[in-house]
Every structure is written in C-alpha cells, then in structure tokens.
Amino acid sequence: MRDLFLIFxxxxxxxxxxxxxxxxxxxxxxxxxxxxxxxxxxxxxxxxMSLASSICWIFYHLILVKFGLLILEYVVFILVIASLVQIVEMFIRKYSPSLYQSLGIYLPLITTNCAILGLVLFMVIRDYNFIQSVVFGFSSGLGFSLVLVMMAGIREELKFSDIPQILKGASITLITAGILALAFMGFSGLISS
Amino acid sequence: MKNVFKKGLWENHPIFKQLLGMCPTLAVTTSAINGLSMGLAIIFVLNFSSGIVSLIRKFIPPQVRIAVYTIIIATFVTLADLFLKAFFPSISKALGPYVPLIVVNCIILGRAEAFSSKNPPKLALLDSLGVSLGFLWGLVLLGSLRELLGAGTIFGIKVLGDFFEKWVVMVLPAGAFLVLGFLVGVINYIERKRR
Structure with a gap:
C-alpha cells in the first residue's frame, strides 16, 4: 500500500x-x-493514460517478453496507444459532441502526445508490476490535468496584464511554466529517493 | 529549391518559430553535448523517414497514412536507439527515454504529413535536411546556454572562472522553460528589428 501511495x-x-x-x-x-x-x-x-498503462503492461509482459520480441517494443506501444486514442475519440464524439468540438485537433494528437508513450517507457524502465502500473498511469494523468488546469487559470489572467511586446505569445507562456516549475520544486522534499 | 532548404534554418525554425518537438528540446539540453547528440539522432531519423515516406507516397492509402508514417518512424528510432546503446552507452544513458520518445516527436510526423508525403524524394530530403539542421543548432544553442549558466562550462570546457556563482537552477527543469522562454523573446526581437 505504501509504495502505491508513493507512486501516486x-x-x-x-x-x-x-x-x-x-x-x-x-x-x-x-x-x-x-x-x-x-x-x-x-x-x-x-x-x-490509465488504459494505456494497463494494456501496454499486458502486451509487454505477456507477449513481447515471453516471445522475445523486444525489438518491436516501440512499434507495438505506439500502435496500442493510437488505437486507444481512436476509441476514446469515437466515444467522446458520441456522448459529448460539444467537448469533441472544442478539443478539435488536439484529440487525435493525444496519440503523438509524448506523455502517453513516456508513461509506458517509464513503466518498463522502472519495472512496475500490474497494479503499480495502473496507479502510475492514473496518477500521472491527474498530475498532467492539475498542471494544465493551473496553467489555464494563469493564462486567463495573463490576458489582462501588461506584457512587454516581444515576450507576448509563446515566450511568456514558457516563462510562466518555468516559474510554475520552480514552485513545484518545493514539493521535492516530500519523497526522499 | 534553395528556399526549401533555408526555410527550416530560420524562417520556419521548428523550435523558435513553430514550437514543435518541445519535449527533447527542453529535456536533454542540460549540456551542449547532450543537445548535440539528440540533434544528430533527429537528423538521422528525420532524413531517413522523410526519404522513405516520399518514395512510397503514392502507395499509401490516405486513411491509414498516419499509422504508416508512425511505423516507419518507429523503425528508424529503434535503429538509432540500438546504435547508441551499442556504441555510445554513456550518451544513451544520459538521453534515457528521450531517444525512444523521438517516435512521437511532432517535428518528424509534421514533416511527413505536411511535406514529404506530397513532394518527390529530392525536395523532401532538402526540406528535412533544413529542418533537422535547424533543430540541431537550436538544441546546441540551448544546451550551451544552460550549461554555461548552470555549470560555467560549454562542451565540458571551462569558460567562466571561479568568480562565477553557478545558477544551478538552469540545469534543472525550471531553467529549461525560463531559458527557452527568453530565447523565443530574443528571436522575436531580432525578427522585429529586421522588418
């Protein structure tokens, strides 16, 4: 239980x-x-993320390792992720057309979202077991959402602030992210590695 | 023809203008040498995959094209990864999961979709060469700046003397965002001066 909480x-x-x-x-x-x-x-x-971590774990341990096909690792992972995203896309289009509209191009782009493949790679490198992988996938998704929502809040405020002309756009967003990262460094003492 | 090559180097620079491929850009540029090796890996993968995509562009059914591109890219990434693991194990270790993550680098898929799937091999190669070289100088510049500020060295050679108080935060994740943010600002400034 303790290790699961630490992963979270x-x-x-x-x-x-x-x-x-x-x-x-x-x-x-x-x-x-x-x-x-x-x-x-x-x-x-x-x-x-929650789905990808569990399904890729099954593919990795029960097929790739068992039959010595590790060379196909990246190809298999990316195919699993791409088909998952496709399913989620169809699901959202059916049950929430308005959300589907507003996400637009970013929905299919989840496939090439490095966070998903990164999650699976970290899961393999750290040698997590099945339950650990599921917890890792779910909590990584939560962490991603947390930062995304915080950033959206900050950026809505930024619209009304006086930013130097040359820093407008991507530049100020990156600097904001940098400051956010500095703030998150404060959490690093929570876990001694 | 020359224009196709030059575009990626400055006008449509993948990092500073289009903000694509951010994940390796920010993650591996803790030192100049890491930036350089990631840049070389990208040159290998991008040029080979756009060459192949362009060669077989007439045989790929449009419905499954993204999947086909991804598999081609993943194949070359596997090659690059195994090559680094065999001959440069220390670099492979430093880059960690960011080498396999080239598979999902938007620059490579973006070039395949936007350019090499519509143009003959020669043009596609010129384009990918320009973009990948542009990416390389971006990574090396970012890596050198962060290494200089964070450790006082460039490519491991001491540049700033002992008087210099190291800004350790620059080689930490937060520094990556800050340095890139200000660099994009500087590039905006240069662009406005030129106009």
Whole structure:
C-alpha cells in the first residue's frame, strides 16, 4: 500500500510529467488558453493514460517478453496507444459532441502526445508490476490535468496584464511554466529517493 | 529549391518559430553535448523517414497514412536507439527515454504529413535536411546556454572562472522553460528589428 501511495504522490506532485519530464508540452502550450478546454483535455488524457498503462503492461509482459520480441517494443506501444486514442475519440464524439468540438485537433494528437508513450517507457524502465502500473498511469494523468488546469487559470489572467511586446505569445507562456516549475520544486522534499 | 532548404534554418525554425518537438528540446539540453547528440539522432531519423515516406507516397492509402508514417518512424528510432546503446552507452544513458520518445516527436510526423508525403524524394530530403539542421543548432544553442549558466562550462570546457556563482537552477527543469522562454523573446526581437 505504501509504495502505491508513493507512486501516486510522486507522479502528481514531485515528478510531475509536464514540469519535470517535459512530457505533453504540446497540449500544455496549445490547449491551456481556456479553462474548460483544459479540464476536458485533462480528463481525456487521464483516461487514455490509465488504459494505456494497463494494456501496454499486458502486451509487454505477456507477449513481447515471453516471445522475445523486444525489438518491436516501440512499434507495438505506439500502435496500442493510437488505437486507444481512436476509441476514446469515437466515444467522446458520441456522448459529448460539444467537448469533441472544442478539443478539435488536439484529440487525435493525444496519440503523438509524448506523455502517453513516456508513461509506458517509464513503466518498463522502472519495472512496475500490474497494479503499480495502473496507479502510475492514473496518477500521472491527474498530475498532467492539475498542471494544465493551473496553467489555464494563469493564462486567463495573463490576458489582462501588461506584457512587454516581444515576450507576448509563446515566450511568456514558457516563462510562466518555468516559474510554475520552480514552485513545484518545493514539493521535492516530500519523497526522499 | 534553395528556399526549401533555408526555410527550416530560420524562417520556419521548428523550435523558435513553430514550437514543435518541445519535449527533447527542453529535456536533454542540460549540456551542449547532450543537445548535440539528440540533434544528430533527429537528423538521422528525420532524413531517413522523410526519404522513405516520399518514395512510397503514392502507395499509401490516405486513411491509414498516419499509422504508416508512425511505423516507419518507429523503425528508424529503434535503429538509432540500438546504435547508441551499442556504441555510445554513456550518451544513451544520459538521453534515457528521450531517444525512444523521438517516435512521437511532432517535428518528424509534421514533416511527413505536411511535406514529404506530397513532394518527390529530392525536395523532401532538402526540406528535412533544413529542418533537422535547424533543430540541431537550436538544441546546441540551448544546451550551451544552460550549461554555461548552470555549470560555467560549454562542451565540458571551462569558460567562466571561479568568480562565477553557478545558477544551478538552469540545469534543472525550471531553467529549461525560463531559458527557452527568453530565447523565443530574443528571436522575436531580432525578427522585429529586421522588418
């Protein structure tokens, strides 16, 4: 139980995917301009991550390792993720067309969201067992959503502030992210590694 | 033709103008040498995959094109990864999971979708060469700046003397965002001066 809680805490706060591993930066910079989009995107990514970690674990341990096909590792992972995203996309289109509209191009792009493949790679490198992988996937998704929603809140405020002309746009967003990362460094004492 | 090559180097620079491929850009540029090796890996993967995509562009059914591109890219990434593991184990260790993560690098898929799937191999190669070289100088610049500020060295050679108080935060994740943010600002400034 203790190790599961540590994985959870580490993925959400201490080693946040966006702020310490730079995974999922594209949607982080792209979708974080409005609060509602950020919540929708966060939910979609959390869902895909929880599924991807469990399904890739099964593929990795029960097929790739068993039959000595490790050379196909990356190809298999990316195919699993791509088909998962496709399913989620169809699901959202059916049950929440408005969310589907507002996420637009970013929904299929979850496939190339490095956070998902990164999650699976970290899961393999750290040699997690099945339950640990599921917890890791879910909490990484939560951490991603947390930072995305925080960033969206900050960016809505930024619209009304006086920013130097040359720093407008991507530049100030990156600097804001940097300051956010500095703040999150404060959590690093929570877990002694 | 020359224009196709030059575009990626400055006008449509993948990092500073389009903000693509952010994950390796921010993650591995803790030192100049890491930036350089990631840049070289990208040159290998991007040029080979755009060459192949362009060669078989007429045979790929449009419905499954993204999946086909991804598999081609994943194949070359596997090659690059195994090569680094065999011959440069220390670099492979330093880059960690960021080498396999080239598979999902938007620059490579972006070039395949936007350019090499619509153009003959020669043009596609010129384009990918320009973009990957542009990416390389971006990574090396970012890596050198962070290494200089964070450790006082560039490529491991001491540049700043002992008087210099190291800004350790620059080699930590937060520093990556800050340095890149200000660099994009500087590039915006240069662009406005030129106009």
């Amino acid at each position: 805490l580490s993925a959400v706060l201490v080693n946040n995917f966006v702020l310490t591993y730079f995974l999922g930066i594209c949607p982080f910079l792209g979708v974080s301009s409005s609060y509602e989009q950020a919540v929708g995107m966060g939910l979609a990514v959390t869902f895909v």
